[in-house]
Amino acid sequence: MSDKEVVSLLHMKSGSRGQVVEITGGIGFQSHLDSLGIRRGKIVQKLAAHPLRGPIVIELDGTRIAIGRRMANRILLKELGANRT
Amino acid sequence: MKIVLMGNPNVGKSVIFSRLTGVNVIASNYPGTTVEFTRGTMRFRGEKAELIDLPGAYTLEPTSRAEEVATRMLQEADLVINVVDATNLERNLNLTLHLIERGKPLVVALNMWDDARHRGIKIDNKKLQKLLGVPVIPTVGLTGEGVKELVLSLGRATSREAISRTKEERWSQIGEIIRECQSLTHRHHTLLETVGDFTVKPLTGLPIALVVVYFTFKAIRYMGEGLIGHLFDPLFERFWAPLMMNLSSLLGSSGFLHDVLVGKLISGEIDFVQSFGLLTTGLYVPIAMVLPYVLSFYLVLGILEDLGYLPRLAILVDSLMHKVGLHGFASIPMILGIGCNVPGALATRVLETTRERFIAATLMAIAVPCTAQIAMIIGMLGDQPLYLTAVFGSLFLAWIGLGVLLNKVLKGESPEIFVEISPYRIPYWNTVVKKLWMRVREFLSSAIPMVLLGVLFMNILYSLGIVNWIAVVTAPVITGLLGLPREAVSALIIGFLRKDVAVGMLVPLNLSAGQLVVACVVLAMYFPCVATFVVLIRELGIKGMFKSTLIMLFSALGAGTILNLIF
Secondary structure, three states: OOHHHEEEOOOOOOOEEEEEEEEOOOHHHHHHHHHOOOOOOOEEEEEEEOOOOOOEEEEEOOEEEEEOHHHHHOEEEEEEEEOOO | OEEEEEEOOOOOHHHHHHHHHOOOOOOOOOOOOOOOOEEEEEEEOOEEEEEEEOOOOOOOOOOOHHHHHHHHHHHHOOEEEEEEEHHHHHHHHHHHHHHHHHOOOEEEEEEOHHHHHHOOEEEOHHHHHHHHOOOEEEOEOOOOEOHHHHHHHHHHOOOOOOOOOOHHHHHHHHHHHHHHHEEEOOOOOOHHHHHHHHHHOHHHHHHHHHHHHHHHHHHHHHHHHHHHHHHHHHHHHHHHHHHHHHHHHHOOOOOHHHHHHOEOOEOOEOOOOOOEOOOOHHHHHHHHHHHHHHHHHHHHHHHHHHHOOHHHHHHHOHHHHHHOOOOHHHHHHHHHHHHOHHHHHHHHHHOOOHHHHHHHHHHHHHHOOOHHHHHHHHHHHOOOHHHHHHHHHHHHHHHHHHHHHHHHHOOOOOOOOEEEEOOOOOOOHHHHHHHHHHHHHHHHHHHHHHHHHHHHHHHHHHHOOHHHHHHHHHHHHHHHHOOOOHHHHHHHHHHOOOHHHHHHOOHHHOOOHHHHHHHHHHHHHOOOOHHHHHHHHHHHHHHHHHHHHHHHHHHHHHHHHHHHHHO
16 A cells, blocks of 8 residues: 555544554553454544644444544544445 | 543533432533532442533543543542443544543443444444443433433443553454444534524624624613613512511611611612612612523623534634734623623633733633622612723723733744534533523522621621721822722722622712722732632642732722723
8 A cells, every 4th residue: 555545533534434454553552442443444434623723523334433533643544435324 | 339430521521410419510512511520429239329521521541630630530439420422423533432441341432323323324333332332321411311211221231341542453443343333324514503503603603602792791781670660679679678667667767787787878769789788789789680690691601602603703803812812712701701600711721831821810700790799780880881991991901901912922832723613413402401590599698698797897897997997098099090089998898899889989988980980890800809809829830820829909990090080
């Protein structure tokens, strides 16, 4: 997979879906994300990015999760394009 | 025998707890409602067993104080009921496997079973039971379905050998379980989900939030004033006042006992706000002035909570909260603090760091007045919207200003928001009413004794001349800096006990609207009431509370002095 296909959750377009390929950060950070089910291989859809450095809202396994920007920047995804709905 | 309820946040543990024990605890539709454990008893094998409702946890490695409570209590448990959200099985199983590894006797309650069915999630619970090796019982906490079976299954729980697994092993096992036990039928988004997504997107979410907040306040004020004007006030004036006048003449219209019970007569009549007797002001303030607003605030809050709107509001204010070193979820303790600062202070436990908890608790204690206080302020200044706005505007500015300052001065960084947004659910009327009743009962049982104590205490201080003495000593501050008559210190004294009575004590002073603004703001900021103070000591520690108190005193003085210069 080339670098072009990989994008951070922060920079992925709202409405797009992507599969988590990497989470950069220590074990603590990884298990923190893990607690809400964000880990490698998972498919997430970005629903919105709030202005003024507000949080990113994603959908994962039917639940919606709000996540801060610094954290979102460390979640790398392979973009899969917009969802059918 | 100690049984604990464990599970991820917002899976319905508290509802199951109420079903099993008959003890009602506050349950809401957002993660982190339970921050402390609640004990109850249930029958198990013909004996009394202790059942403990714990705060939600995602894993057994705690990331907040609420989660610490859960993991600590788990160690003492003889039996664990793991409540699992059937609509989100995969993520929930992570904690389940952790619990299985501990080897304690365990039963899984597959909760929100009906919800899962509606969403097209089919779970083969028999197979799940086999794969996990522990009893698995489908339940619906809200209706009580499956609760009896859950109790019966407790007898089948046995202890197993503790094992250890790596994270990878755990997830691969979860993957296998999900493949074997769960099947999804494709479905379209429900109407609630579509509406739900509008409220988390900035372009649509912000206007919706403004409308919601506006109507929330409108509704609370409308109901509060309606209840006062049409119900409580007439009751007191028509039925209670004549009784009290009889009592007054029976006691000879004056004297210490008369003044303590009935209070001073104002031009021969009882004035429920100014007379200041136990049976007049002592009852009128909490029941006829504050209770109506407590009722309406908690009714509206309960509906918003159960609907699941609060986490969405938290996201929208996230960037504002970052300015004061907090993140969006810290808005929940603030909102609860508007009801009463005590649950607000407790709710700061959902925050991750000591720094955040300190900032949140301090800001709340200083700049978030409780409903009791707000009701009284509206009672005093309600007909002068400009001055009313000045009070709440000043408090808001103090909140922002202090928050920005604390964020600059205190070392450390604030973590970012990372939270599950609970799905919208249509509130059940009976749970809303039950919750309202619990909160109102809590108010009545804690407020009325405190108010009565405060009124009694004040009467004693007055008759001993102590108030006058304090007034002389504090005059340079009260009059010099704040521009208030020195007798206003009596309100500050009683404010330690109850803020609502304290605001009421300003009435006989005949203050100008500007002076009222100063006095109300200072009263709100200078110190928390004793109930909040006790909780804050526990939450922040003595040292933290000492720092917080200094900040309160200085910011109250500062704000009061500035307002005195303006008005």
